[in-house]
Amino acid sequence: MRRARTGRRLRVTALGAGAVMVALLAPAGTAGADNNAAPAPGRNLSQQTAANLLAAMGGESYAYAKYDAYRQVATGPLAALWGRTADMELRQHFAHFAGAYGLAGTNKANLTAAVAGEAYETTDMYPTFAREAAAAGDQTASRLFTEIAADEAHHRALFAQALTAVNGGGGTVPAPPGAEPVKVVVKITTLKPHTLQNLLTAMHGEALANAKYLTYSQAARAHGSLRVAELFAGTAKVELREHFATEANLAGLAGGSRANLLVAIGGETNEAKVVYPDAAQQAYLAGERVIGNLFRQTAHDESRHAATFASALRQLTLPDGTAVQVSQSGYRHGSGWVHWTCPLCNPPRDGTGNHWGWAL
Ligand SMILES: [Fe+2]
Ligand SMILES: [Fe+2]
Numbered sequence: 001m002r003r004a005r006t007g008r009r010l011r012v013t014a015l016g017a018g019a020v021m022v023a024l025l026a027p028a029g030t031a032g033a034d035n036n037a038a039p040a041p042g043r044n045l046s047q048q049t050a051a052n053l054l055a056a057m058g059g060e061s062y063a064y065a066k067y068d069a070y071r072q073v074a075t076g077p078l079a080a081l082w083g084r085t086a087d088m089e090l091r092q093h094f095a096h097f098a099g100a101y102g103l104a105g106t107n108k109a110n111l112t113a114a115v116a117g118e119a120y121e122t123t124d125m126y127p128t129f130a131r132e133a134a135a136a137g138d139q140t141a142s143r144l145f146t147e148i149a150a151d152e153a154h155h156r157a158l159f160a161q162a163l164t165a166v167n168g169g170g171g172t173v174p175a176p177p178g179a180e181p182v183k184v185v186v187k188i189t190t191l192k193p194h195t196l197q198n199l200l201t202a203m204h205g206e207a208l209a210n211a212k213y214l215t216y217s218q219a220a221r222a223h224g225s226l227r228v229a230e231l232f233a234g235t236a237k238v239e240l241r242e243h244f245a246t247e248a249n250l251a252g253l254a255g256g257s258r259a260n261l262l263v264a265i266g267g268e269t270n271e272a273k274v275v276y277p278d279a280a281q282q283a284y285l286a287g288e289r290v291i292g293n294l295f296r297q298t299a300h301d302e303s304r305h306a307a308t309f310a311s312a313l314r315q316l317t318l319p320d321g322t323a324v325q326v327s328q329s330g331y332r333h334g335s336g337w338v339h340w341t342c343p344l345c346n347p348p349r350d351g352t353g354n355h356w357g358w359a360l
């Protein structure tokens with residue numbers, strides 16, 4: 001983690017098929033207008049829809065990071081399935097919600113938002129998590145939180161320097177921080193529940209930071225600000241490939257194929273049946289038809305994801321030849337538990353404690 005602060009220059013991580021994101025990320029009239037004040041994100045939206053879009057961006061960015069982690073521990077067609085689905089969560093779903101929300105503004109607005117986010121992580125969130133982990137006896141987690149807090153301080157300084165340059169206050173936009181990519185592996189966590197919950201919060205923050213910075217990077221590129229674009233893309237890489245990946249390994253995010261598929265099916269089904277239909281309904285009631293349609297279409301996509309994952313699950317050969325069952329305590333097949341109620345994904349449960357209707 002400390003080596004990440006050497007300032008080594010990175011190759012820019014492009015989004016590849018990012019045309020959709022480019023088209024949607026900048027509010028009308030802001031492209032090339034970096035000196036103008038950016039409209040506040042979520043402007044002209046009902047309060048409920050703005051909140052729903054923010055939550056949706058959080059969910060989609062985390063789904064991307066989680067499926068990318070699952071991809072790293074899978075092989076063959078299943079790895080390809082995780083990769084394809086992850087890309088869709090980021091490049092379509094997150095990008096569409098970010099566009100509807102007006103997430104990306106001018107470079108000035110985006111850098112200001114990035115400085116604020118990094119400041120929160122370095123002075124508040126990670127120090128608090130480090131203290132609480134130490135108090136719980138989770139020294140490894142405490143050290144990791146402290147190391148990442150130092151990285152975030154460096155990110156804040158880089159973004160602040162870039163902001164000064166963009167504002168005409170002197171200096172140049174700095175090179176991005178160097179990243180030391182960490183491979184996600186299958187692990188079982190031994191952390192105390194509260195530490196694990198904090199770790200989950202941190203992982204959501206890192207996933208969202210990654211997606212936001214990639215969006216800001218695309219906006220900067222569209223503005224012709226290549227150095228700002230590189231700074232955001234390089235920092236995004238640290239957030240995902242170093243911070244999120246290290247935290248995911250400590251949290252035991254990635255399990256076996258069956259466990260990962262079951263977690264994913266639970267999340268997709270909740271989005272398809274509850275989260276996005278509710279958000280669509282609220283948007284329609286507020287007269288926001290286009291955004292209502294976006295939520296409805298995304299619910300349809302998530303339903304297809306759930307069905308595809310369920311199909312993949314059925315194709316896995318269970319060691320004892322029995323079907324996977326869902327009970328009130330978790331998932332199991334035969335006499336062996338596959339996956340308890342997961343403190344990481346917190347899969348949706350109905351009033352009886354069952355996971356949503358996936359008794360396979
Ligand atoms: Fe999605
Ligand atoms: Fe950061």
Ligand SMILES: [Fe+2]
Pocket residue numbers: 148152206209238239243
């Ligand atoms: Fe981070």
Ligand SMILES: [Fe+2]
Pocket residue numbers: 063089268301302305
């Ligand atoms: Fe999905």
